[in-house]
Amino acid sequence: MTxxxxxxxxxxxxxxxxxxxxxxxxxxxxxxxxxxxxxxxxGHNIRGxxxxxxxxxxxxxxxxGDLPEGxxxxxxxxxxxxxxxxxxxxVSEEQELRRIERELGGVxxxxxxxxxxxxxxxxxxxxxxxxxxxxxxQGLAEEIAVYEGVDEVLYGEAWIGSLERGLRxxxxxTAGAGILASIAVLLVLWNTIKLAFLGRRETIRIxxxxxxxxxxxxxxxxxxxxxxxxxxxILALLFAALLRWVLxxxxxxxxxxxxxxxVVFLAGATLLGILSSYASVESPxxxxxxxxxxxxx
Amino acid sequence: MIGFDHVHxxxxxxxxxxxxxxxxxxxxxxxxxxxxGPSGAGKTSLLKLVTMEERPTQGRVRVLEFDSVTVRNRELxxxxxxxxxxxxDFRLLRDKTVFENIAYVLRMTGVLDHPTLQRIVLRLLTHxxxxxxxxHFPDQLSxxxxxxxxxxxxxxxxxxxxxxxxxTGNLDTVSALEILEIFRRVHTAGATVxxxxxxxxxxxxxxxxxxxxxxGRVVRDARPARGRGL
Numbered sequence: 001m002t003x004x005x006x007x008x009x010x011x012x013x014x015x016x017x018x019x020x021x022x023x024x025x026x027x028x029x030x031x032x033x034x035x036x037x038x039x040x041x042x043g044h045n046i047r048g049x050x051x052x053x054x055x056x057x058x059x060x061x062x063x064x065g066d067l068p069e070g071x072x073x074x075x076x077x078x079x080x081x082x083x084x085x086x087x088x089x090x091v092s093e094e095q096e097l098r099r100i101e102r103e104l105g106g107v108x109x110x111x112x113x114x115x116x117x118x119x120x121x122x123x124x125x126x127x128x129x130x131x132x133x134x135x136x137x138q139g140l141a142e143e144i145a146v147y148e149g150v151d152e153v154l155y156g157e158a159w160i161g162s163l164e165r166g167l168r169x170x171x172x173x174t175a176g177a178g179i180l181a182s183i184a185v186l187l188v189l190w191n192t193i194k195l196a197f198l199g200r201r202e203t204i205r206i207x208x209x210x211x212x213x214x215x216x217x218x219x220x221x222x223x224x225x226x227x228x229x230x231x232x233x234i235l236a237l238l239f240a241a242l243l244r245w246v247l248x249x250x251x252x253x254x255x256x257x258x259x260x261x262x263v264v265f266l267a268g269a270t271l272l273g274i275l276s277s278y279a280s281v282e283s284p285x286x287x288x289x290x291x292x293x294x295x296x297x
Numbered sequence: 298m299i300g301f302d303h304v305h306x307x308x309x310x311x312x313x314x315x316x317x318x319x320x321x322x323x324x325x326x327x328x329x330x331x332x333x334g335p336s337g338a339g340k341t342s343l344l345k346l347v348t349m350e351e352r353p354t355q356g357r358v359r360v361l362e363f364d365s366v367t368v369r370n371r372e373l374x375x376x377x378x379x380x381x382x383x384x385x386d387f388r389l390l391r392d393k394t395v396f397e398n399i400a401y402v403l404r405m406t407g408v409l410d411h412p413t414l415q416r417i418v419l420r421l422l423t424h425x426x427x428x429x430x431x432x433h434f435p436d437q438l439s440x441x442x443x444x445x446x447x448x449x450x451x452x453x454x455x456x457x458x459x460x461x462x463x464x465t466g467n468l469d470t471v472s473a474l475e476i477l478e479i480f481r482r483v484h485t486a487g488a489t490v491x492x493x494x495x496x497x498x499x500x501x502x503x504x505x506x507x508x509x510x511x512x513g514r515v516v517r518d519a520r521p522a523r524g525r526g527l
């Protein structure tokens with residue numbers, strides 16, 4: 001612990017030597033991470049809304065009209081046995097007709113048409129897990145469509161297709177923003193830490209001569225990078241929370257990032273800070289080891 | 298013990314003359330030896346081979362139990378902690394006080410508790426007569442005082458070898474003699490001392506052995522009786 005405190009105080013001292021540079025780096029990192037937090041916030045809320053829609057995913061399995069009662073029961077049991085299925089409800093053509101007549105305000109459709117044109121139908125709803133997976137409803141529809149006695153399977157191809165495409169776009173946009181933000185964080189910190197290192201080049205040369213190990217020299221820079229990235233990510237999350245607080249008046253139900261995302265955001269930024277610091281210090285440290293000073297005598 | 302076995306050194310890059318050619322010298326444990334020669338003779342290069350900042354192009358250098366042929370980079374800090382190094386330009390950390398310059402080297406090896414640090418550093422500062430300047434920054438010190446700080450730093454790990462590269466080059470005669478007196482005390486305590494200088498008068502006063510270099514070659518290896526000239 002004492003050793004860590006020593007390295008932290010070294011990192012802090014290094015920061016104190018270039019306050020303007022440190023602030024510039026912190027501002028740039030905060031801006032990048034804030035944009036990422038906004039993208040994540042938008043993605044999280046879009047996914048939340050999509051999840052509500054996914055609850056409506058289901059199948060309507062229309063049957064041929066003259067199926068024996070026993071076969072209908074068998075089919076219901078079969079559909080219930082599918083792991084993706086939460087509920088199977090059978091609606092006979094008479095029940096369906098009565099529902100339509102009720103919706104039409106009591107019009108006698110069968111009398112008007114002379115016959116009942118409707119088919120018996122199974123209304124199938126999916127489990128939440130299956131509803132959340134892309135392509136499940138389509139696959140299930142294709143599987144059910146081939147059973148004997150099934151006339152047609154409808155599942156709202158158009159809106160489910162749009163929803164899944166939209167979710168894929170959100171996923172790729174979030175991943176893209178994450179990658180771009182990571183690159184930006186790496187570059188900003190790589191540059192900041194390298195400048196800090198080169199600013200102390202002579203000191204480091206002296207430390208090497210008196211027997212400092214690479215890890216002793218490297219550690220304060222790694223901590224400095226981690227400090228920058230952690231501080232910037234905390235600030236970015238605070239600004240994102242502020243933005244959500246402002247927007248929630250216009251968009252009720254807008255949710256902040258879940259705790260697990262926040263922890264991953266902070267840990268990821270800190271890890272990036274350490275990695276970029278390591279990368280920026282490693283090369284000049286090695287070149288310092290092999291550099292040939294002017295021979296004085 | 299420091300041994301140079303038929304050492305050649307040529308710095309990389311075009312146009313460099315060989316810095317050292319076929320140097321074959323052994324400095325036994327506990328000897329106080331001087332490397333003498335004009336600028337460019339190869340004195341600094343020889344010292345850099347001891348700290349293994351440079352490796353010979355040909356031949357081998359043996360320092361304590363380390364061998365330039367087999368030593369690994371990760372062993373170099375361990376070697377350098379057993380060698381004290383003093384330079385003409387002092388190479389002090391300008392933003393740290395005299396106390397901190399020495400304490401920093403101790404912290405590097407994990408000595409972090411303040412009472413131990415204080416005990417070791419203040420003992421060393423007393424040894425080089427700088428106790429009263431412990432809170433001064435290098436720029437507030439004279440050349441001699443800076444060099445004494447550098448010596449205290451070099452002695453912090455109680456090294457078995459002390460190397461000095463033109464340690465009196467920037468000092469007046471009185472300061473130079475003070476520095477050499479400190480080196481003599483270190484030598485008396487049992488350390489091997491190797492000093493590169495072009496000042497033959499100092500060498501004549503203190504050397505047990507004087508190794509003369511010219512254009513990268515050892516041209517004379519003298520063992521003068523102290524005070525009788527080279």
